[in-house]
Amino acid sequence: MMDLLIPEKVHDESRQGEPLMLEQTPEKYNGRKLYIESYGCAMNFSDSEIVASILLDKGFETTKDFTNADVIFINTCSIRENAEVRVRNRLKEFKVAKSNNPGMIVGVLGCMAERLKAKFLEEEKLVDVVVGPDAYRDLPNLIDQVDSGQKAVNVLLSREETYADISPVRLNSNGINAFVSIMRGCDNMCSFCVVPFTRGRERSRDPQSIIKECTDLFGQGYREVTLLGQNVDSYKWKPEVEGESISIAEIKGTNFAQLLAMVAAISPELRVRFSTSHPKDITDEVLHTIAEHDNICKYIHLPVQSGNSRILELMNRTYDREWYINRIDAIRRIIPGCAISTDVITGFCSETDEEHQETVSMMDYVQYDFAYMFMYSERPGTLAAKRYADDIPDAVKSARLTEIVAKQQQHSHLRMQAQLGKVQKVLIEGFSKKSKNDYAGRSDQNAMVVFPVKEGYKPGMYAYVLAERCTSATLMGRII
The missing domain is CATH 2.40.50 (OB fold (Dihydrolipoamide Acetyltransferase, E2P))
Structure with a gap:
């Protein structure tokens, strides 16, 4: 499970697997038809917009019908086993379509591509091209390789790639809400999470490119942007300057609170959201910035994962129960009425009934507006898979999940009722x-x-x- 789950509903179950379409049909060059499906987090949907932009420049156009496509890409998620199962089943459907159109190219993008790499090509026989999240610029070359009769793979991770110079093609857009990626990768090594291995090291995007993208979106009529990052609170950009005079402010760089204020200053009519925050990094400076700007939404997604300090240590979350409560108290104090959502994992390795009840009590303390709740799913290659036994029976995991889902439904209803009359x-x-x-x-x-x-x-x-x-x-x- 990674933290980047955008509540209500950028991370929208109704959109999983939905083909992504261009707002307008691009001018046809070679007329090859592109079909993209995205699964998982908002970052995957944002990445698909980058992929579409890259291929649009090469003359592709999109189609809603994958059976008519010349190139099919499925942008994948490795966050849970169930997500990978869904992708494999979908690839089998694409394989049938390919049997009726031998020239069709089928490719896997994103986190699952990075995790399984050449296995798709060598063992699964389901795809022609495998591309990791940092290699999308290479897609035209990879497609050329497949056209020449070869299989193609590029899953090299980068310490620099942010796609800052690429203007994303807004897919399935209502012309009102847009995602804007501000950083890529993750340096947190949560023991349950594959993201550091599938998306690489953390790197932040030049703030001026972010401001330009948001300004352009506002000029096009968009009225809400969601700033995306695996851990937005660790956003930090410093210019690389050699032998030039530079101001003290530039030397210090730009942090997330400052970036938020810069985006909010574009226009009071531009609403600003962001996801996801990490409890170890969210600062009072960020909270005060939210409080000071009417157009920064009073809503924070702050994943807790567990309410027990021992389990949090096993998860390598680098905070304990008391620290998390401190951050919740700060949000309530600095931003009265702020909505808070979270992620919860039940049945993590060695979790006892008493430790599970601490998660339940945390939910009672915070009374989250929304929550994304999951049973622990061991992911190969993670620290947890290497170090700890997945020793909680599925029946116990399921019962604990049922309990917290019922608890969250109760809290969600209470939080909604508190808004009545307002x-x-x-x-x-x-x-x-x-x-x-x-x-x-x-x-x-x-x-x-x-x-x-x-x-x-x-x-x-x-x-x-x-x-x-x-x-x-x-x-x-x-x-x-």
Whole structure:
């Protein structure tokens, strides 16, 4: 499990495997058709936009029907075993399509490609090309290799690659919300996580390129950006300058709090979100920056993983229960009303019933607005797989998961009920899934809000909505 899980719902189960489409059909050059599916975290969806941009420059166009594609890419996730199983099953479907179109190229991108490397080519016989997250610039060359009758693989990790100069093609876009990657890789070595091995070392992107991308998006009509990183709080950029005069401010570089303020300053009409924070790194400076800017959303995803200090140490999370509570208390003090979400893993190696109950008590203490909850899934090659026995029976893991899911449903409903009678500033994203008579959008605290369509309002505009009813996941009300 990695921390980059964007709640409600950049990391959206309804989007898993959905083909990614260009906003507009590009000018045709050679007319080859590209089909991309993305699974897992928001970073994968963001990476697919980079891939589309690279191939668009070579004359590709996208298609919604993979059976009509000349090139199929599946952008993969290694976060849990279930994610990999889904990818393998999908690849078998692509293999059938390829049997009807022998010239079709099938490729695997992303974390699963990095983890399994040439195994796909040599053993699985499912794909023609395997490309890791830092090798997307090489895709045209790799496709050329396959065209010449060879299999192709590039899973080299980089200490420098940030794709900062590539303008992502916005895929499946509503023209309102966009992802902006601010960094890549991860230096945290959480014992359960494959990310440091599949995405490489942490490196931050030049802040000026981030500001330019966000400014361009705002100019195109986008009204919300989500800044992405495995651990955004560790964002740190310093210029490489040799033999030139440089200011003290430049020497110190730019940290995440400063970057947040820079993005927020683009326009008060541009809403800013981010994910994911790490409890060991989130600072009071970041919290004060959020509090000081109305357009930085009052919502923080702060993965706890476990409420027990011994388990946190085994997970190599580098904080304990007391530290996490300290950060929660700081959020509540500095940003009153801030929504908080989390990730929880049940049944980690050697976890006792008493230690599990400490996770339950942590949930009671925080009362998270949302949570992503999972049973521990051992990932080959991780520190946990090498050091610890996966010794909790699946039945016990499942029972613990059921308990915390029920607990979270209770808390989510309570947090929603606390918003009733309050006015929510909502960015209208489009029609409700259930009715064209209702609009839907998210509040500052990231809650989904549904309300009747009103003349004079349209997607991309802000509306002030009085929350009158709720479920555990949605507020319902009317524009005032």
